[in-house]
């Protein structure tokens with residue numbers, strides 16, 4: 001979806017890296033995150049200041065990662081090895097939970113190496129809090145259902161990771177600068193550049209940030225400098241687009257994105273209503289401090305429910321209507337639900353809506 005915006009942006013986000021540049025492992029040895037390119041750190045803070053979606057200054061540490069996927073693993077490592085957690089864990093793996101429906105990569109990434117430090121325990125809402133340590137992942141707005149989520153658990157031994165991949169104005173109203181202990185962001189969902197594999201964490205506690213850095217140091221000895229430099233240029237183009245004199249929205253990424261998403265959601269809702277076969281989540285408008293306007297959420301995924309006695313919505317759509325989706329079962333939910341990406345190219349989205357519209361029971 002974002003390709004269109006970046007084609008218009010032309011050279012603003014283009015970058016040439018000479019062969020002599022970005023050779024060393026190190027970026028700034030005086031910084032806690034020694035492999036963070038200073039330019040990228042500066043542009044991350046500038047963008048959060050512009051959008052107002054997260055507190056990124058005042059001593060918060062930026063840890064850069066190969067996608068926020070790597071930072072998720074780094075955060076699990078950092079939290080499960082913190083002295084206060086290990087003191088009460090009694091050598092057992094720390095339960096990792098998230099409320100249903102949760103992002104399907106959380107269980108997969110948590111249990112991939114069958115770590116003795118932490119273990120996936122599923123739905124946070126049905127987790128029996130016995131006063132022991134746990135890690136809750138809070139994804140808001142939520143992948144897959146787009147809802148604004150609050151933590152399900154609150155105990156003094158619990159730790160949280162806030163995955164804010166979708167807390168950007170094209171998807172939801174920016175109501176307040178998020179200010180949590182660990183917040184994960186990614187260019188994948190902010191600017192569309194999923195292939196750069198670049199994410200960042202804003203971390204309050206210095207020791208947690210240090211252990212996250214340790215994880216990345218041992219697993220990949222830092223993060224691609226080429227990707228960091230490119231990400232810095234792209235984020236710079238986004239922020240600078242809002243400083244231009246022109247009011248043209250073709251220079252304003254979040255306005256471009258919001259318009260596209262809003263239009264797609266309108267068309268999707270019309271198609272779903274016309275068939276009478278599906279239902280979609282209903283969202284209430286909220287005031288967005290960034291756009292200075294009341295806006296309805298337009299999430300990156302549609303959480304579609306098959307009505308009318310269809311038990312396996314994914315198979316129904318794939319086998320009968322050539323529509324590829326991801327079943328609710330991967331997100332800890334019922335197979336009547338599927339997750340549909342709203343971020344594909346126009347051509348694909350148009351075909352999807354046409355096919356959906358033609359469905360009759």
Ligand code: PMP
Pocket residue numbers: 066067068069070103139143163165185186187188194197198199
């Ligand atoms: N968190 C959420 C909620 C996501 O949806 C995704 C991407 N699907 C990620 C993290 C991973 O992002 P990245 O591409 O930065 O690894």
